[in-house]
Amino acid sequence: MxxxxxxxxxxxxxxxxxxxxxxxxxxxxxxxxxxxxxxxEAQGKPLLPFEESAITRFTLSRSNQSDLAFVKDESGVWQMSAPEETIAEGGAIAFLLSQITRPSNRVITAESNNLVDFGLEDPEATITLEATASEAEKHTYQLLLGGADFGGDQRYVQVIELMGQADATSSDENSSNEEVDSANLVEAEESSEMEIHLVSGGIANAIERPVPDWISNEEGEATDSTTQP
Incomplete structure (x- = not known):
């Protein structure tokens, strides 16, 4: 006991x-x-301040390749304007636009002189797009595609607003707005800090398609049907 x-x-x-x-x-x-x-606090946020449907045209520049340019016509159908003029492949366009209008996985604040660390000093691709957020407001943005993160399944993206202004009723107002936009851009570029988005690697797949994948085969099918006996 x-x-x-x-x-x-x-x-x-x-x-x-x-x-x-x-x-x-x-x-x-x-x-x-x-x-x-x-x-x-580290969660991402939308890359762009508007919906996919607001985008009206964009140019895709890729290293060592010809630029691709697209514009949405009045009926809402995407057309390729460069390197040739033809109907664009809607699926390829939709996939790319969905990648750049969804929220990023994370937002990183970095010094502006550290672009090389994220593969953004010489980006693999640049998307320059125009969007009409409302009848009186238009925006021009650039998205720079950098390198992959340590895991290799995400990519770094920098977003730069080139222009955002309401439609003016006179050339003087337009000129004044453009000067303000240029000043704002220079000020943004000189800032000591910048935001870098970490996004899904799917954006690289959307960008790296060969040129034929961006062209719709609808015209080809129509031509074949008219030539067949």
Whole structure:
């Protein structure tokens, strides 16, 4: 039988052990909450401040390849305007636009002189697009595609607003707005910090399609049907 002293020590040990366990559980829960908050702060945001449907034209420039240019006609059908004029492949356009209008996975704030660390000093591709957010407001943006992250399944993207202005009713107002936009752009470029988005690697797949994949085969099918006996 345990004597009174041993029993007392045993009770003290159990009490202390329970207290330590309770403290560790509480501390773990607190760390988990803090981690969740940190992840929330690091969550991404939309690359562009408008919907996919607002984009009316864009140019895709890729290293060592001809530029591709597209414009949406009045009926909402995408047309390729360069390197040739033809109907664009709607699926390829839709996939690319969905990639650049969805929220990024994370936003990183970095010094402007560290572009090389993200593969953005000499980007693999540049998308220059125009969008009509409303009847009176138009925007021009550039998206620069940088390198892959450490895991290789995400890409760095920098977004630059080149112009954002309401339609003016006179050439003087247009000129004034353009001067303001140019000044804002220079100021943004000289800023010591910049935002870099980390996005899904799907954007690279959307951009790296060969030229024939951007052209619809509808015209070809129509031509074949008219030449067949």
């Amino acid at each position: 345990l004597n009174r002293g041993t029993l007392l020590l045993l009770l003290i040990a159990i009490t202390l052990g329970g207290g330590v366990l309770l403290f560790e559980n509480s501390d773990s829960a607190e760390r988990a909450r803090n981690a969740d908050e940190t992840v929330g």
